Amino acid sequence: MVRHFYKLFFFTLFILSAAKVKADAVIGANDGKLLIGKEIYVLQADKEISFNEALKSAAFKKYDKDVPNLGLTAVSTWLRFTVTNKTQGPKLLLDVAYPILDEVELYSPDASGGFQTTLMGEIKPFKERKYDHPDYIFDLNIATDSSKTYYLRVKSTEQLIVPISVNAPTDLWQSLNYENVLSGLFIGAIIIMFLYNLFIYFSVRDKSYLYYVIYVGSVGLTQIGIKGFTFQYLWGNSPGFELKSVVIFACLGAIAALLFTKIFLDTPQRARRFDKVLTGVIVLLSVALGLTLIGKLQAGFQLMQLATTLFAFSLIIVSAIVMRNGYRPARFVFLSWCSLLIGAVIFTLKDNGVLPYNMFTSYSMQIASIVEMALLSFGLADRINILKREKEESQAQALAIAEENERIIREQNVMLELKVNERTHELNESLDDLKQAQSQLVESEKMASLGQLTAGIAHEINNPINFVTSNVNPLKRDVEMILDAMTMIENVSQSDISADEKQKQIEEYKEEIDFEYLVMEIKHLIKGIHEGASRTAEIVKGLKIFSRLDEDDLKKTDINEGIESTLIIANNLLNGKVKVITEYGGLPLVECYAGKLNQVFLNILSNAIYAVDKQFGNEHGGEIKITTGIEDTYVVIKIADNGTGMSDTALKKVFEPFFTTKEVGEGTGLGMSITYNTIKKHNGHILVNSELGKGTEFILKIPVIFDTKAA
Structure with a gap:
């Protein structure tokens, strides 16, 4: 029994020792990108605490998922992790792959036993980063076969998600370059959708296309904003706007999508009850947008999350109702929002650790957005075809009515022509008198028309006359300033001061009134008056010649x-x-x-x-x-x-x-x-x-x- 006890004791020690080793993030030469979510300890306090307080705290708790999802919190969250280097070189890179964190601060142990800090996040201009990439990338200098313990402070007004990994430099840059290619494909697709539908809007002037274009642009900016590219390339020197940008564009995109749906599905007529629901969601999004703009970032984000959840389900329900009533384009709307919802669910399950953190789950929202936008574009095209077919049918009916009217008119013309022929003989007898009266009427009409058209040149005369009159007051002002200058020069010349002093006072006064510009302006004004008067004279001469x-x-x-x-x-x-x-x-x-x-x-x-x-x-x-x-x-x-x-x-x-x-x-x-x-x-x-x-x-x-x- 004692022997079995010792065996059990040493086995337990072995298990505990193995668990302790597993608590370290051990990166080897062939590990590539190593997610360390399960090797970190998390401290979430109910108030802001300093690094020294975090260092002494015993409240750190082990996390059990690859990607920490720490929810919403108004204060900083502390992470502690230990990295063991089994690679051939001392340089490793820590990658925090969530660009919309407000503050990310790494505390690295130094040779003296203290800690050095490196602060990044949306609160600082992008150009201050060492590495030109939207992710937060830190240097980890750990000698081969040794370990170091680090502390990471993170803070965000949005959902606090921390995809954290340790990488060899070459492996990280290869992975990030691959992700950049995927992001580039997404951005290219967004630009094509935006420009294509904008061109169609200018062609057909359908307001639904305008809302759709705004939606595409806003969603594109939201998605690439979450990936950090807007901060990197568009407003890297405006951290204040970057803190708000994702929520702002998400609200604008959702509002535009709701307005688009109301017009596209004609919800005021086809789904009256749910049309009021859509209007209510627009109000919620507008409030979220307003809170964000005035600086209530966390409240704006939380309200935006609630509103977008209502937004997604409302659009699916209303499109299903309209589709059930037989309106064919509603199918595209229903399928598009369903695809977007599926993408959002996959993305959320990934953030909560239910699904693995990989390239597909990371880009599920972008993939779903592209599918959704494509389906909406098909729906718009289908709607245009339906409207075109209805217009053709209406034109066909109008043509049939016009042909019937033309037939009736022809019959009436035949009858009228018969009556005219009956009266022709009577009219021929008084034709001479009619011609004489007509001649007098023509002369009278000619004179009236001539007088009326001649009066039309008032517009032509008015322009140069206005040019003359608008120059008179400035010219009067400038001449008065010249006269004042002459008076001042005369007074100076009669004073008892020296000639040099007189010259100095005159030059100072001329500089004060900007004499050279004054002379130039007078010449310009006189030239303008002369041109206006000449043009007026030319028009009057033309009128005289004409009449x-x-x-x-x-x-x-x-x-x-x-x-x-x-x-x-x-x-x-x-x-x-x-x-x-x-x-x-x-x-x-x-x-x-x-x-x-x-x-x-x-x-x-x-x-x-x-x-x-x-x-x-x-x-x-x-x-x-x-x-x-x-x-x-x-x-x-x-x-x-x-x-x-x-x-x-x-x-x-x-x-x-x-x-x-x-x-x-x-x-x-x-x-x-x-x-x-x-x-x-x-x-x-x-x-x-x-x-x-x-x-x-x-x-x-x-x-x-x-x-x-x-x-």
Whole structure:
């Protein structure tokens, strides 16, 4: 019995000794990345304690999982671990692979028996780190076959997770480079999703795409923020913002996702009760965002966690309800949030030690996010296809109605034409009287139109006049300062002080008022006034040349000058969108009624501008070309545009009174009739070339000498 007792005693000692050895993190040459979660001791106090207090504390407890998940705490947590080096070299690296910890401080034993400290975390600028990587990497200098005990203080407003490992340098950098490649693939996928859907938003202007783009961007920043890359590359010098960034972008992403879902699934109509739930979750997220922004970080994080949990389950439930009601795109929403929830569950089980800590579980959220975003993109595309199909069906119905209306109109037109033919004979008898009345109406309309268009140049005159008036007050102020300077110089010159002192006082005063700049500014203001006055005079001259309403006699006139004055009058119609090209030939003076010809030019230009505007709308590309020349005894004016052009039917009726292709209220149909009569009055000719969809060209031929006999 005694012998068995001794055996049992020594066996127990062996087991305890083995347990003690296991409490050390022993890293060998081929161990690679060694997670030491099960070899650490944890001290969680209810208040902040110093290192000396932690060093003396007997309250450290052994942890039993590979990755410590220490929950939420407002104070620092202490970790103690011992590392035994079985590698060939003394240099090892400690990797704390959770970049969003606020404070990470390592206490390393030194040769004197004390401890040296190294502090890192989100509270310090990224550039102060020794190693350019988001993880917290510390040097462990341990001689081969020896051990050292370290203390690690960690603190965070978020969930306190500490994936801690001991590594040989080469093994760690190889592992981190592999992880960086995976993170790069995730970031690339996020950027592609963001830009692709942003392009679609600008194409279709669907607000759901805008919320989806905001969601993709926010989720991407949240995920790479958890990996520490935003702090490394975007705001490394802003620790204050880094402490808040993950919660901020998580809240923004969830809010955008909820707004997207409300629009995409039309929850106010398809799921009214749950729409109120979604609105409530948005309010909770907004409160969490507000708490985070004002510095209540832990409260903001806890409320964000609660809200995002409600957010995930609410979206799954509401998408299931809408899907059950037969709305096909809801399937994509349901599957996308289910995939994201699965990824979150895997990630959480990994953090709590249920699943192993490996590459798949570490990147489960990123993988799930990519799958979820892809499914939502498919859902958006499917929704666009449904809307397109509904639009096509609606257009088909509208076309059928339009065809039926057209049939009815044709029948009515036949009946109307019969009635018109019955009245034609009666109307022919009074045709001469009608033409006379029409001629008087045309003249009256011509004068009214001319006065109305001439008044339109007020806009052209107003700009240079405003330029003049805006320069007057600064010029008055500067001149008064010059006069004051002259008075001061006169007073100094009459004083009894020495010439050098006079010169000094004058120079000081000139420097005080910045005399050289004052002179330069006066010249600039005078130049501006001169340019504004010159431009005004030019416009008034153009108006005078254009109107000539009081000139009923024939006069020799420069046609090119008349066209230029007409362009000044029509400039407000051009509105900067229509390009005017002029190619003037050398023309002799022409005997004509100058005001009437200018009215002809204005009528044609107005129609050309209208046609170009209809063709191009708000886009550029519209063009009007004006060419003048001489052929035999005629001056030839060609005015061509690249507007809508005219059909053959419209071309035959273009000079008929009251005929117009413009919308109701945009034209009377008298302009081209006036033009035709004016050219005939000058014994000239007017030709029109037009092709529908390509443009129109008017060719005017005016005799150089007015033939009174022919008139």
